[in-house]
Amino acid sequence: MSRRILIIDDEDDIRQVAALSLETVAGWDVIVASSGAQGLLRAAEHQPDAILLDVMMPGMDGPTTFRELRKNPATAKIPVLLLTAKVQGPDQRRFADLGVEAVLLKPFDPLTLSAQMEKILGWA
Amino acid sequence: MATNPPSSTPSIADALNRLWIRFLPEIEDRIAIIDTAAKALANGVLTNEEREAAHSAAHKLSGTLGTFGLNHGTELARKAELEFEKQSPSVAPAELTTWISELSLLVRNRQ
Numbered sequence: 001m002s003r004r005i006l007i008i009d010d011e012d013d014i015r016q017v018a019a020l021s022l023e024t025v026a027g028w029d030v031i032v033a034s035s036g037a038q039g040l041l042r043a044a045e046h047q048p049d050a051i052l053l054d055v056m057m058p059g060m061d062g063p064t065t066f067r068e069l070r071k072n073p074a075t076a077k078i079p080v081l082l083l084t085a086k087v088q089g090p091d092q093r094r095f096a097d098l099g100v101e102a103v104l105l106k107p108f109d110p111l112t113l114s115a116q117m118e119k120i121l122g123w124a
Numbered sequence: 125m126a127t128n129p130p131s132s133t134p135s136i137a138d139a140l141n142r143l144w145i146r147f148l149p150e151i152e153d154r155i156a157i158i159d160t161a162a163k164a165l166a167n168g169v170l171t172n173e174e175r176e177a178a179h180s181a182a183h184k185l186s187g188t189l190g191t192f193g194l195n196h197g198t199e200l201a202r203k204a205e206l207e208f209e210k211q212s213p214s215v216a217p218a219e220l221t222t223w224i225s226e227l228s229l230l231v232r233n234r235q
Binding site for chain 2: 056085087
């Protein structure tokens, strides 16, 4: 089944590899945003089935973006998966406590990212 | 430890290789930022600005390199990230230099 995913990440390389992975491996439609503020607009406009959200971004970081998504009725119910290179336990617990669907670690495997998302989101 | 690009269908492998070539200058710039900070640390003149820049560059590398199949590169970058996260990095400068040399070699040798 085709899905629409929004990737919010300030790093161009990660954004493009993730988009390539989800488009090529899973055949999903991908929308990208390079900042939290842009991500909020794209999420409301495109109503993606899920959002991949980077944690560390300049300006509005991932957790703040997530809270803003939840405040807006138009985006409040969109599942969000955080993407982070922070591998230490306390960081991951803190992110998980925000109420996101899952915390995915960077680096991710481009070949299995979509399968990992499907499993987490119950799409498998 | 895998140090090769992910094996995959030709289409995604080729596309990943194209992205690698496109982003290689940025990746090399990040290594250069860490190298500059490492040299400053070795000479006892590391500024907070250089340390923060090295921390950010190492963090980005740790998230990126494994995605392109360089998992050992991610490990090396992560070690550098943890050191530059500290106000006063405690790693021996020679060890840091070794990590950076390994990183550069891994990146240079990726096909």
